[in-house]
Amino acid sequence: MNIQTRTRRNSSAQAIAEIRETLGDRLSTSQAVCEQHGKDQTWNPGAPPDAVAFVRDTGEVQKIVRICDRYETPVIAYGTGTSLEGHFSAPFGGISVDLSGMNRVLEVNAEDLDCRVEAGVTRKQLNNELRHQGLFFPIDPGADASLGGMAATRASGTNAVRYGTMRENVLNLTAVMANGEIIRTASRARKSSAGYDLTRLLVGSEGTLGVITEVGLKLYGIPESIAAGVCPFPTLEAACRAVIATIQSGIPVARIELVDHLHVRAFNIYSKLELKEVPTLFVEFHGTAASTREQSESFGAIAEELGGGPFDWATREEDRQRLWQARHDAFWATRALMPGKEVFATDVCVPISRLAECVKETQEDLERSGLFGPIVGHAGDGNFHTVLYCDVNDPGEVERVRGFYERMIHRAIAMEGTCTGEHGVGVGKVKFLDTEHGPAVAFMRAIKTALDPKNIMNPGKILPSN
Numbered sequence: 001m002n003i004q005t006r007t008r009r010n011s012s013a014q015a016i017a018e019i020r021e022t023l024g025d026r027l028s029t030s031q032a033v034c035e036q037h038g039k040d041q042t043w044n045p046g047a048p049p050d051a052v053a054f055v056r057d058t059g060e061v062q063k064i065v066r067i068c069d070r071y072e073t074p075v076i077a078y079g080t081g082t083s084l085e086g087h088f089s090a091p092f093g094g095i096s097v098d099l100s101g102m103n104r105v106l107e108v109n110a111e112d113l114d115c116r117v118e119a120g121v122t123r124k125q126l127n128n129e130l131r132h133q134g135l136f137f138p139i140d141p142g143a144d145a146s147l148g149g150m151a152a153t154r155a156s157g158t159n160a161v162r163y164g165t166m167r168e169n170v171l172n173l174t175a176v177m178a179n180g181e182i183i184r185t186a187s188r189a190r191k192s193s194a195g196y197d198l199t200r201l202l203v204g205s206e207g208t209l210g211v212i213t214e215v216g217l218k219l220y221g222i223p224e225s226i227a228a229g230v231c232p233f234p235t236l237e238a239a240c241r242a243v244i245a246t247i248q249s250g251i252p253v254a255r256i257e258l259v260d261h262l263h264v265r266a267f268n269i270y271s272k273l274e275l276k277e278v279p280t281l282f283v284e285f286h287g288t289a290a291s292t293r294e295q296s297e298s299f300g301a302i303a304e305e306l307g308g309g310p311f312d313w314a315t316r317e318e319d320r321q322r323l324w325q326a327r328h329d330a331f332w333a334t335r336a337l338m339p340g341k342e343v344f345a346t347d348v349c350v351p352i353s354r355l356a357e358c359v360k361e362t363q364e365d366l367e368r369s370g371l372f373g374p375i376v377g378h379a380g381d382g383n384f385h386t387v388l389y390c391d392v393n394d395p396g397e398v399e400r401v402r403g404f405y406e407r408m409i410h411r412a413i414a415m416e417g418t419c420t421g422e423h424g425v426g427v428g429k430v431k432f433l434d435t436e437h438g439p440a441v442a443f444m445r446a447i448k449t450a451l452d453p454k455n456i457m458n459p460g461k462i463l464p465s466n
Contacts, residue, residue, distance in 0.1 A: 011071040011073045012050040012071070012093050012095065015067050015073040019063075023054070026054040026055075028051065029050065030052075034049055034052060038089050042086075042344055043344050044089065045089075048090060049090035050090075052098055053097050055098065056102060057102065058174060058182060061211050064097060065176045072454050073093075073095060075094060076097065076458050077119075077148070077149075077207040079148055080145055083423070083426065084345050085424050085426025087153065094456070099120040103125065104121070105125075108135075108219075110219075114218055115216070115217050115219055117215055121147050121148075123140065123141075123144060124144045126147065131222070135221060135222065136221075137219055138220055139160070139163065139164075143328075147217065151202070151203050151212055154167055156383070157378065161255065161381050162252060162253065162254040169217055170199055171188060172188065172216040173186075173215055174212070174214035175209075176211045178210065178451060178454065182213075183198070206424055206426065206461050206462055208448060208457050209451045210451070211457070225287060227292040227296050228255075228323055230281070231310075232276045233278060233306065233307065236279040236359055237356050238306045238308060239280070239379075242281060243258065243379040244353060245305075245306070246302055247352055249298065253295065256283050256380040258375070258376065258384060259281075259327070262334065263376050264276070264278065266333035267329075267330070269337070270326075271325065271329055282327050285299075330374075331387065334374045334389075335389075338389040340391070344405070345386075345423070346420075347384065348383075349382050349417050349420070351416055352381070354416070358411060359375060359377070363375060365408070366404065369404045371397075371401060373387060382417065388404070413435055413436050419432040430463065448463055
């Protein structure tokens, strides 16, 4: 344990004593609770906090942050624990602030198509409450993540090709900053030219600038008609070409998901489907009955030209839900194929015109490396994931996985893409920021230093610790 870590551990003990006066038994130092709040579902090593604070409102978060500011104790925000890049690990100890109890929908403004929720509200909870008003929130990362966590990681998911990411759908945020001040970043107006855009600064900041406690969101009307279906292709490259042609043709597709043959095999076993085990696109269209029919037919024609099809589509909700549940269970489905191995899920994103090239080279690299790494992606915006499996007790396999992982990221960046389209940086991709952003990283560090001079807000994430 180095001097910095030892000093912070000592400061945590003092902070814990004061926080307990406020929270009582809602502050836990249980080893099991702390470990659960420091380790995600991947092979990231994780690190437990010194204590977990189960908060109920913004005022309690403010009290905790002010105590931690005084003792220079790390503060790590925690939502549902579904992120995959070690975002909520606590390498320097400190206090994990569990926001799951802040789960109230504070207001719904149906006429303005917006709402305000506490950070612990999950996307499924929100949509259940909105349904009776004919509204929904479209950002769908798969897991039932908290909306505060989705804002913090700039999440997106299957609907991003039509509705955008959290960046486009967050109107404003309430956050507790590193000095304990509570700020609201913007009004409910759909646009503003007043001052710096603090909302976009905090969206994607991964808890390194402040703790998000409330989120204002855009809402949408539930479409009159929703058509979804699957379309098989002879090769992964052909499926990617169909995605590119669909987007370039201006077809307003709501979701267009790429799954390789390994994922289809996993779906068939895990979700009891009967799909042909070849590269496949899961597609969905929103609109009127006439427009979804027209969009489906146009997509089917594109697929046929590229050797795909037949495109089987359905409008019954139960059929759609079964398909998309299988897609959302992709992580667990492939994991069931590789019992005993650790999972290493990662993502990159490239310009849509480079998608087929990047996916093809990635697949060839997997084959050369002798690795099991199913590919799945939100292909409509050039974002795809490789889900790697590794025996961590086999040094040779670990080395091959790490080598492939770095080549995949550098390949995407070389194609003018990014090291992560939606997972975020966390601890796993810190070292790639200089390659992707160059001198801009120094300005990111300057912002971090200005807003969090003591480096207590989720230290060690996005930017290397000083």
